[in-house]
Amino acid sequence: xxxxxxxxxxxxxxxxxxxxxxxxxxxxxxxxxxxxxxxxxxxxxxxxxxxxxxxxxxxxxxxxxxxxxxxxxxxxxxxxxxxxxxxxxxxxxxxxxxxxxxxxxxxxxxxxxxxxxxxxxxxxxxxxxxxxxxxxxxxxxxxxxxxxxxxxxxxxxxxxxxxxxxxxxxxxxxxxxxxxxxxxxxxxxxxxxxxxxxxxxxxxxxxxxxxxxxxxxxxxxxxxxxxxxxxxxxxxxxxxxxxxxxxxxxxxxxxxxxxxxxxxxxxxxxxxxxxxxxxxxxxxxxxxxxxxxxxxxxxxxxxxxxxxxxxxxxxxxxxxxxxxxxxxxxxxxxxxxxxxxxxxxxxxxxxxxxxxxxxxxxxxxxxxxxxxxxxxxxxxxxxxxxxxxxxxxxxxxxxxxxxxxxxxxxxxxxxxxxxxxxxxxxxxxxxx
Amino acid sequence: xxxxxxxxxxxxxxxxxxxxxxxxxxxxxxxxxxxxxxxxxxxxxxxxxxxxxxxxxxxxxxxxxxxxxxxxxxxxxxxxxxxxxxxxxxxxxxxxxxxxxxxxxxxxxxxxxxxxxxxxxxxxxxxxxxxxxxxxxxxxxxxxxxxxxxxxxxxxxxxxxxxxxxxxxxxxxxxxxxxxxxxxxxxxxxxxxxxxxxxxxxxxxxxxxxxxxxxxxxxxxxxxxxxxxxxxxxxxxxxxxxxxxxxxxxxxxxxxxxxxxxxxxxxxxxxxxxxxxxxxxxxxxxxxxxxxxxxxxxxxxxxxxxxxxxxxxxxxxxxxxxxxxxxxxxxxxxxxxxxxxxxxxxxxxx
Numbered sequence: 001x002x003x004x005x006x007x008x009x010x011x012x013x014x015x016x017x018x019x020x021x022x023x024x025x026x027x028x029x030x031x032x033x034x035x036x037x038x039x040x041x042x043x044x045x046x047x048x049x050x051x052x053x054x055x056x057x058x059x060x061x062x063x064x065x066x067x068x069x070x071x072x073x074x075x076x077x078x079x080x081x082x083x084x085x086x087x088x089x090x091x092x093x094x095x096x097x098x099x100x101x102x103x104x105x106x107x108x109x110x111x112x113x114x115x116x117x118x119x120x121x122x123x124x125x126x127x128x129x130x131x132x133x134x135x136x137x138x139x140x141x142x143x144x145x146x147x148x149x150x151x152x153x154x155x156x157x158x159x160x161x162x163x164x165x166x167x168x169x170x171x172x173x174x175x176x177x178x179x180x181x182x183x184x185x186x187x188x189x190x191x192x193x194x195x196x197x198x199x200x201x202x203x204x205x206x207x208x209x210x211x212x213x214x215x216x217x218x219x220x221x222x223x224x225x226x227x228x229x230x231x232x233x234x235x236x237x238x239x240x241x242x243x244x245x246x247x248x249x250x251x252x253x254x255x256x257x258x259x260x261x262x263x264x265x266x267x268x269x270x271x272x273x274x275x276x277x278x279x280x281x282x283x284x285x286x287x288x289x290x291x292x293x294x295x296x297x298x299x300x301x302x303x304x305x306x307x308x309x310x311x312x313x314x315x316x317x318x319x320x321x322x323x324x325x326x327x328x329x330x331x332x333x334x335x336x337x338x339x340x341x342x343x344x345x346x347x348x349x350x351x352x353x354x355x356x357x358x359x360x361x362x363x364x365x366x367x368x369x370x371x372x373x374x375x376x377x378x379x380x381x382x383x384x385x386x387x388x389x390x391x392x393x394x395x396x397x398x399x400x401x402x403x404x405x406x407x408x409x410x411x412x413x414x415x416x417x418x419x420x421x422x423x424x425x426x427x428x429x430x431x432x
Numbered sequence: 433x434x435x436x437x438x439x440x441x442x443x444x445x446x447x448x449x450x451x452x453x454x455x456x457x458x459x460x461x462x463x464x465x466x467x468x469x470x471x472x473x474x475x476x477x478x479x480x481x482x483x484x485x486x487x488x489x490x491x492x493x494x495x496x497x498x499x500x501x502x503x504x505x506x507x508x509x510x511x512x513x514x515x516x517x518x519x520x521x522x523x524x525x526x527x528x529x530x531x532x533x534x535x536x537x538x539x540x541x542x543x544x545x546x547x548x549x550x551x552x553x554x555x556x557x558x559x560x561x562x563x564x565x566x567x568x569x570x571x572x573x574x575x576x577x578x579x580x581x582x583x584x585x586x587x588x589x590x591x592x593x594x595x596x597x598x599x600x601x602x603x604x605x606x607x608x609x610x611x612x613x614x615x616x617x618x619x620x621x622x623x624x625x626x627x628x629x630x631x632x633x634x635x636x637x638x639x640x641x642x643x644x645x646x647x648x649x650x651x652x653x654x655x656x657x658x659x660x661x662x663x664x665x666x667x668x669x670x671x672x673x674x675x676x677x678x679x680x681x682x683x684x685x686x687x688x689x690x691x692x693x694x695x696x697x698x699x700x701x702x703x704x705x706x707x708x709x710x711x712x713x714x715x716x717x718x719x720x721x722x723x724x725x726x727x728x729x730x731x732x733x734x735x736x737x738x739x740x741x742x743x744x745x746x747x748x749x750x751x752x753x754x755x756x757x758x759x760x761x762x763x764x765x766x767x768x769x770x771x772x773x774x775x776x777x778x779x780x781x782x
Contacts, residue, residue: 002747002748002749002750002751002752003746003747003749005470005751005752005779006747009471027509030509030512030513030516031512031515031516031687032505032508032509032512034471034508034687034688036471036641036690036752037641037642037644037690037691037747038641038642039471039641039642039687039688039689039690039691040641040642040686040687040689040691040692041642042557044557045554045556045557045642048556049644086513086516087513087516087517089516089517089520089521089522090513090516090517093516093520094516100557100561103560103561104557104560130522130523131522131523132523132606132607133522133523133524133606133607133608133609133610134522134523134609142561142562145562146560146561146562171603171606174562174563174603174606178562181562182562215595218595219595219596219598219599220599222592222595222596222599223595223596223598223599223600225596226565226570226574226592226593226596227565227567227570229570
């Protein structure tokens with residue numbers, strides 16, 4: 001009876017979608033599709049109801065994935081008039097619904113697009129903001145947090161935690177913590193990961209020592225702890241190392257009390273000390289003799305490595321080593337290579353460390369080695385255009401124009417949305 | 433004799449209550465009225481029977497509609513755009529169309545501040561997006577602990593649970609836009625809330641046809657309970673904002689919906705006339721229809737989440753024309769408006 005009517009309506013819509021996927025998906029996302037009994041549901045909810053019963057390998061799911069990619073790309077390139085025509089409030093809702101569909105259904109092509117077009121999508125979405133419920137950049141980053149397939153957005157999530165309530169709205173703490181919760185795990189990582197706790201601590205480092213901030217911290221911690229119910233002893237074990245690191249911050253004592261740790265280590269947190277040391281070292285490097293430079297950089301690097309190997313948080317180390325590698329690249333290429341290699345060992349997805357490593361090898365006259373670095377990265381991260389671009393630049397510097405052209409062509413063909421390789425190819429052809 | 437009477441009722445011309453001026457809109461509704469599918473005819477009936485649209489509100493709707501044809505597709509496109517821009521306003525503090533003085537014919541006069549209201553929120557999307565924990569059972573436990581005992585009890589477990597819920601609700605509020613909230617009177621569903629299957633009962637009583645689940649894939653929902661005062665308190669002190677904060681829903685306040693049925697204009701003797709929800713469970717007039725209203729949305733607080741439940745069934749297996757005709761019969765009886773609306777023909781496919 002009514003169940004039959006609902007099944008017929010669903011089947012009818014899926015047939016129409018199969019016949020004209022672009023039109024039907026557009027209509028669905030904009031809220032123009034009425035499928036009983038879900039007429040009053042949000043468009044993404046309707047999409048979930050229509051597609052979730054299909055397997056992820058169903059051809060219609062594939063068609064949805066492809067159509068959603070095309071729909072999002074079409075929005076990126078359409079003129080501003082298109083937004084004004086539907087009304088900016090409605091326009092943002094349509095894109096929000098598309099992003100919701102992207103994380104609620106298994107759509108690998110769409111997920112790849114959200115990864116690969118990060119810069120384009122971020123700069124596009126940050127212009128579409130009518131307040132917290134219509135902040136399209138927040139929705140995009142939130143979706144990315146939920147679907148991320150590689151660890152390369154770690155710095156983004158840390159930034160959200162660091163800057164929430166400062167350079168970014170308060171609500172971005174949620175995005176940062178969500179990103180850290182869904183960060184692809186390495187072998188042996190706990191679900192209550194060190195990165196997640198560090199994200200909370202980064203945010204909490206900006207809190208003052210007063211009751212309001214104490215309550216804010218406890219509320220966030222309790223919300224997080226309830227997502228990962230653990231025995232008290234386990235919580236103490238995961239929190240204790242954090243208290244050592246952040247002992248001087250007001251939130252450390254609140255955290256210690258909360259999980260039942262009687263005393264926490266006092267003194268300046270190691271990561272704060274390390275940051276200051278790196279700043280000081282960079283400032284005095286130009287005035288040091290070569291020998292003194294070697295000794296000081298090596299001592300600092302060893303201390304930093306010991307810290308990271310103890311606390312399993314390589315984020316700051318990688319950034320500091322990148323800065324040092326760059327600074328001493330020409331003066332001490334071999335030591336620059338050592339630092340960038342140490343950074344790559346601790347975070348294999350960091351593109352900057354690899355670029356410095358390759359540059360150092362090039363500087364040392366080891367052209368083959370310099371080429372191997374981006375080649376190895378391409379093997380590991382075939383969909384990340386940045387490594388293809390690094391390799392192409394290297395080849396171009398060596399005057400290997402034909403190989404450079406072939407690589408740009410191959411990248412542009414394989415990664416359809418990569419603007420960098422297309423622009424570089426156009427420039428190369430113009431210069432020929 | 434009964435069959436003949438029924439046939440005669442069904443073939444009687446429909447008394448059209450609201451008159452739209454825009455020709456395309458009138459043609460589109462007329463086309464829908466003749467549609468093969470029952471749900472399309474239901475949309476047409478909703479326009480035809482609407483009595484609570486003031487001339488001003490109707491004119492504003494027609495102006496905003498930008499209709500480009502008389503097909504259902506064209507009408508739905510224009511209406512969908514209207515909903516996105518004028519009803520689903522961007523922020524909780526923004527004013528959606530139904531809450532302007534021009535909606536005076538649907539406005540519900542001031543209610544008692546302590547009056548308790550209920551509303552069901554679908555949590556599935558909010559859980560998928562990380563706003564609430566994915567583990568609904570853990571969330572339900574947290575809500576139970578938070579609701580256990582008086583708020584000033586100082587029980588550490590209760591305080592912890594309240595804090596966690598506050599963090600979730602704050603994030604939720606940040607993502608909620610300013611669309612109106614549909615609500616019912618707590619007193620009218622009190623008995624349903626005592627039952628283990630309260631979520632399904634409320635879904636049916638409140639006519640929430642979009643909320644379906646199954647044993648394998650139950651749909652998580654939150655029961656929200658709050659007072660009239662919670663709605664009014666955050667509003668600006670200007671009299672209009674509070675005076676027009678509650679209204680009966682009309683056909684133009686949400687997307688087309690076969691489970692919506694317009695409510696008649698109140699009789700002079702009746703102070704308040706709410707909307708009435710379409711009961712999805714029963715085609716037998718054995719209980720009073722539940723009053724429904726729209727209200728200005730407001731920032732929830734953690735204590736407004738009364739409990740978490742699951743909808744583990746599809747909709748009761750009643751045909752839409754039976755549900756709507758039974759609703760009409762009860763509506764006429766309860767409001768004394770015997771000539772209000774018209775019955776609906778069965779679907780030709782049946």
